[in-house]
Amino acid sequence: MQSATVVVEGYLSGTRVDTFLSRHLRSYTSWRIHRLVRAGQVTVNGSVATPDQRVFTGEVVAVTLLEPPDNLMPAEKIAFEILFEDQWLLIVNKPAGLIIHPTGKDPSGTLTNAVQYHLDRQSDYPGQRKPGIVHRLDRETSGVVAIAKDHLSLRLLSIEFQRERIAKSYIALVEGVVTDDEATIDLPIGRSRGESSALMTCRGDALDAKPSKTCYEVIERYPQHTLICAKPRTGRLHQIRVHLATIGHPVVGDPFYGMCGELKPDRAVDDPPISRFIRRQALHAAEIAFTHPRTSQWQTFSAPLPSDMEQAIYATKMRWSHRLLTGSHESRWRSSPVSQQVPCWSEIQPQGPPHECWKPTFHRRHHTTLSRVRRDPPRWLPSSTYRCCRHDQHRRDTHRQRILFHLPIAPRRVHSAVSPHRSPRHRVEMRCRATVPRITVRCQSTLRKRRGDLHGHRWP
Numbered sequence: 001m002q003s004a005t006v007v008v009e010g011y012l013s014g015t016r017v018d019t020f021l022s023r024h025l026r027s028y029t030s031w032r033i034h035r036l037v038r039a040g041q042v043t044v045n046g047s048v049a050t051p052d053q054r055v056f057t058g059e060v061v062a063v064t065l066l067e068p069p070d071n072l073m074p075a076e077k078i079a080f081e082i083l084f085e086d087q088w089l090l091i092v093n094k095p096a097g098l099i100i101h102p103t104g105k106d107p108s109g110t111l112t113n114a115v116q117y118h119l120d121r122q123s124d125y126p127g128q129r130k131p132g133i134v135h136r137l138d139r140e141t142s143g144v145v146a147i148a149k150d151h152l153s154l155r156l157l158s159i160e161f162q163r164e165r166i167a168k169s170y171i172a173l174v175e176g177v178v179t180d181d182e183a184t185i186d187l188p189i190g191r192s193r194g195e196s197s198a199l200m201t202c203r204g205d206a207l208d209a210k211p212s213k214t215c216y217e218v219i220e221r222y223p224q225h226t227l228i229c230a231k232p233r234t235g236r237l238h239q240i241r242v243h244l245a246t247i248g249h250p251v252v253g254d255p256f257y258g259m260c261g262e263l264k265p266d267r268a269v270d271d272p273p274i275s276r277f278i279r280r281q282a283l284h285a286a287e288i289a290f291t292h293p294r295t296s297q298w299q300t301f302s303a304p305l306p307s308d309m310e311q312a313i314y315a316t317k318m319r320w321s322h323r324l325l326t327g328s329h330e331s332r333w334r335s336s337p338v339s340q341q342v343p344c345w346s347e348i349q350p351q352g353p354p355h356e357c358w359k360p361t362f363h364r365r366h367h368t369t370l371s372r373v374r375r376d377p378p379r380w381l382p383s384s385t386y387r388c389c390r391h392d393q394h395r396r397d398t399h400r401q402r403i404l405f406h407l408p409i410a411p412r413r414v415h416s417a418v419s420p421h422r423s424p425r426h427r428v429e430m431r432c433r434a435t436v437p438r439i440t441v442r443c444q445s446t447l448r449k450r451r452g453d454l455h456g457h458r459w460p
Contacts, residue, residue: 001064001065001066002022002064002124002125002128002191003062003063003064003065004062004063004065004067004128005061005062005063005327006020006021006024006060006061006062006063006299007058007059007060007061008020008055008056008057008058008059008060008061008415009057009401010054010057011155012058013055013057014054014055014056014095015054015055016051016054016447017037017042017044017049017051017053017054017055018030018033018034018037018042018051018052018227020055020061020089021033021037021042021063023034024150025063025065025069025072025149026071026130026132026151027069027071027072027073027127027128027130028069028071029070029071029398031069032067032069034051034072035067036063036066037049037050037051038044038067039063039066041063041064041066042061042062042063042064043061043062043063044059044060044061044108045059045060045267046163046199047374050307059292061423062317065451068127069126069127069241069349072126072127073112073116073127073130073131074108074113074116075111075116075120076108076109076113076115076116076117076118077114077117077138078098078109078111078113078114078115079114080092080093080094080095080111080114080115081093081095081248081303082118082301083144083303085104085121085272086295087149087151088148088150088292088293089147089148089149089153089157089241089293090115090118090131090146090148090149090289090293091144091145091147091301092111092115092147093141093142093143093145093303093390094111094137094141094143094144094145095284096139096140096141096142096280096308097139097304097308098111098113098135098139098252098282099111099112099113099139100133100136100145101133101136103456106139106339112131114418115131116130116131118150119131126166127329129149129150131133131147131148131149132147132148132150132151132154132157133147134146134147134148134154134157134158134163136152136163136165136194137233137285138238138241138281138283139164140255140280140308141283141284141285142178142283142284142285142303142306143155143170143285143303144285144286144287144288144301144302144303144357145285146288146301147291148288152293152294153293153294156293156294157290157293160224160290160291160293164234164235165290165291166233166285166288166289167287167288167289167290167300168231168232168285168288168289169229169230169231169285169286169287169288170229170230170231170240170280170283170284170285170286171219171227171228171229171230171283171284171286171305171309172227172228172229172240172244172251172284173225173226173227173251173252173253173277173278173281173282173309173312173313173316174218174226174227174228174244174250174251174252174282175225175226175249175252175259176224176225176226176248176249177224177225177226177227178218178221178249179217179222179328180218181217181218182216182218183214183216184214184215184216185211185213185214185215185216185244185246185247186211186212187211187243187246188202188206188209188210188211188212188264189201189206189209189212189238189239190207190208190209190210190245191206191207191208191239191243192206192207192263192315193205193206193207194392195273198237199238199263200236200237200238200242200262200408201241201242201261202242202243202246202261203261204208204236204350209232209459210236211234211293212232212234212236212243213232213233213234214230214231214232214233214234214240214241214243214244215230215231215232215233216228216229216230216231216244217229220317222316222317225252225316225317225453226249228244229286229311230243230244233404238256238257240282240283241254241256241257242257243283245257245260245261245262246261247259248260248409250276250350251256251281251283252275252278252280252281252282252312252316253273253274253275253277253278253279253280253281253282257338271387274334274441275312276315277312277315277316278308278309278311278312279308280308282309282312284305284306284309285303286299286302286304286305286342287301287302287303288301288302289301289302293304323354327457342362364403389425424432
């Protein structure tokens with residue numbers, strides 16, 4: 001037989017004794033507490049309490065627990081990482097794939113069950129303390145979660161969340177290249193019509209739309225993706241995912257929200273993953289900061305980036321760093337006979353003058369050799385990826401040898417001028433600043449076809 005003693009706080013002054021006890025003994029229902037009061041097992045300052053008696057600040061309430069708790073959370077031994085713990089708070093790092101609390105479809109195997117097992121090991125009897133969930137994360141979102149151990153900490157921390165005095169930061173890998181370094185998304189979010197009530201949208205026909213605001217800043221840009229830090233100012237369901245998808249940059253691997261906020265169709269369990277880089281949505285709750293409910297000190301808690309997101313970021317970065325051609329296209333291109341004489345993408349990054357990097361050779365009649373000439377790209381690449389250019393090599397006093405090769409040219413950074421050596425319709429001088437140092441490139445308009453004869457050599 002267990003007993004508990006609680007001192008009445010100021011915010012619960014004037015409440016009935018059974019209501020007061022049900023707030024602190026959250027593993028017991030109000031009906032079970034009322035039975036204990038009627039049985040004379042509750043005392044206030046040493047006197048037996050009546051069912052309608054009210055308690056006030058500073059009074060000591062003692063209860064003898066004759067019956068076991070009837071609202072007990074099942075405890076399960078599930079491993080999780082603890083970032084911080086004291087007698088009032090528990091900060092954990094939730095892994096991806098673990099749901100926060102039990103639902104109809106998932107009655108067990110949740111983070112709440114795991115925390116209940118952890119609290120029972122610190123208590124005199126099971127159910128003495130119950131985890132207080134202050135905020136939630138999606139199942140496939142990893143990161144830091146704050147959990148209260150007692151009722152007062154839960155109440156004070158909930159007030160901080162309601163008044164938006166909590167600072168949260170999320171790391172997200174999104175589709176596309178975000179142009180703005182910093183921006184704020186201020187769009188109301190509501191439930192989507194005609195779909196599941198769990199899906200949200202920013203469209204004008206959304207149900208029960210509420211004001212929502214998300215600030216973000218770019219951490220690093222990649223050719224086809226962007227790593228950003230999102231800071232939600234409000235706490236709507238799926239807020240970051242919906243806002244980023246609405247502006248045209250959905251989170252990588254998001255199963256619900258696509259480009260421009262479009263809802264994706266339902267997926268089967270055995271369907272392949274959405275993204276080749278990660279098997280879940282690339283969203284991580286990296287940091288949370290708030291005022292401690294008991295010590296009144298501003299504290300910041302952070303969770304390290306999980307390994308799957310680190311691998312996704314690395315794969316996204318390295319996919320275009322060394323070679324332009326990837327996947328099946330690369331294997332098909334590199335296995336062709338022509339590709340044996342073509343340098344890889346990583347080789348087109350000269351550190352000095354062009355003649356020292358490429359080292360071309362010539363035949364007697366100034367025929368360009370095929371050993372260091374970059375061939376035409378395969379037809380499955382877009383035509384804007386490469387341009388047919390000629391580079392002037394100075395030889396002797398006034399004689400020049402031109403070598404035909406291909407360089408990736410950014411259209412926005414190409415500046416044209418008329419060459420003084422020939423008429424404008426024959427040759428145009430351009431400067432390429434894409435991936436090589438300053439190189440003067442000349443386009444020969446006399447090549448009427450991209451695949452024609454050049455000094456007796458036919459292009460494949």
